[in-house]
Amino acid sequence: MPHRSNAYEDDGLDDLPSPQPVHYAEQSLLGALLLDPHRLADIGALEADQFSNHAHGTLFHAMRTMPPPDPEHHRSDPAWLNTVLDAALPHARGLTASYLHTLIQICPAPKHAPTYAQMIRADHARRMLLMHAEHLAQTSTDVTLPNRAAATLAQADKLGQFLETLSGQFSPHPGSLPRTPLPQTPAGHSSEEALDEERLLLATAAAHPEELKEMRWLQPEDITHPLHAALWQCLTSLVHRGAPVDPVTVLWEAQHRGILTEGVTASDLIALVSTPTGSPEYWGERVLQRALLTRAFDVATRITTYAQAPANTPHQLITGSRRALADLTALRTRWQHSTTTPPAAPRAPRRPAVSRAGPPPRATSTGARALR
Incomplete structure (x- = not known):
């Protein structure tokens, strides 16, 4: 193919630093198609935007667009190559006739064009x-x-x-299965907002335990703080057994579960579950949404x-x-x-109604804030 002068001849396409394997697959496919355009029919569905290199994709698009040449005529006349280059140049100014010639030379096996396309x-x-x-x-x-x-x-x-x-x-x-080692999960970190929401969940659940029967969608693993998760288990266990629920019974259940330690005193736990504000469902949804995200x-x-x-x-x-x-x-x-549970049948109000569309007033006791 005759050399055609171009101001962008030093395109650098064949001198990329540390090219990835797909770069060579793209070059080999393009070289195979430039040499034997009829192989376009053999490579299956492939689009220009699937190439990692813009100039390569542009050149491929030009090949797809231009009518294929007569095989016999193509062997001795570079007219189709020049037509393809002219069609690609407005969209990839770095392309040159010499680079097209390089692509043809470096293609190891034109018959492997379908495999190169699959690599791309x-x-x-x-x-x-x-x-x-x-x-x-x-x-x-x-x-x-x-x-x-x-x-x-x-x-x-x-x-x-x-x-x-x-x-x-x-x-x-x-x-x-992928063999790639996954990064180690960092130690869990709870924001102050998340901790506040969990404290309010526990306090409102202790004040209105009957609502926990309809909150099976919330699990201990959804709660960020280990102590809060353990207390949620205490509450749900008491409700499941039909036992009375109040701050003292929760404390007793926590003692049996070994939750009381030097860092977590009985007065701390009492304070944590004694300041209800709003609705358990609201705070439960907040906790679950955070876990989902x-x-x-x-x-x-x-x-x-x-x-x-x-x-x-x-x-x-x-x-x-x-x-x-x-x-x-x-x-x-x-x-x-x-978020789609149908509302329960009307009951006599036991506290001011709280909209689940927005957060109710927040209140957190001094003792509860100490548990972080």
């Missing part, structure tokens, strides 16, 4: 999965969203739908770790990501149950 699809799938996981993490921590839980679950649905699409594109194979962020982190490891095959990414999303499913089901 696989790397694109990994990058897209990483993007979906990052969006899930960002949504779960975006405090500016008016309904962060709903937005987070919607993003989880998008990720799940993407995995469904991928599953139809890549065949399963043995050793389908935390779980979504953890799932996103896990999937991000998988996707950032190029050693994982597409099927390993699909399997590992589905298992990660499954960890969100049970908590999601409980969250949906808590």
Whole structure:
């Protein structure tokens, strides 16, 4: 093919620092197609935006757009190559005739074009999965969203739908679980807001234990502070047995469960469950929503770790990501149950009505604040 002068000849495309393996797959596929354009029909569904390199994707799009040449004529005449280059140049000014010639030379086996195309699809799938996981993490921590839980679950649905699409594109194979070591989960940290909400949950639950029968959607693992989780178990256990519930009976149950220690005194526990404000359902939903968002962020982190490891095959990414999303499913089901439970039959009011649409007045005792 004759050399054509171009002001952007020093494009650097064939001298990238530490190129990833997909770079060579893209070069090999393009070289195979430039040499034998008829192989375009053999590579399956592939789009220009699936290339990691913009210039490569632009060149591929030009090949798809231009009518294929006559095979015999193409062997001796570079007209089609020049046509493809002219079509690509307005969108990727770094391309040159010499680079197209280089692509043809470095392609090891044009007949392997379908395999090169599958490599490109696989790397694109990994990058897209990483993007979906990052969006899930960002949504779960975006405090500016008016309904962060709903937005987070919607993003989880998008990720799940993407995995469904991928599953139809890549065949399963043995050793389908990712081997990537997951980062160690840092020690749990509870914000002051989370601790306040948990204290108010415990106090209102102790004051109105009959409502706990309708709050099976809240589990101890949803509560951030270990002491608060243990006291929630005390409360639900008393209610389950039909035993009387008040601060003293809760204290007695806590003693039997070994919760009282040098750092947690009887007076501390009494104070913790003696200042009710508002509704158990409201505070329970707040606690559960926080757990849901935390779980979504953890799932996103896990999937991000998988996707950032190029050693994982597409099927390993699909399997590992589905298992990660499954960890969100049970908590999601409980969250949906808590927010869609039909209202109970009207009863005589026992305290001023509290709207679950907004937080009631907050009150936290000095003794309760000491338990952090």
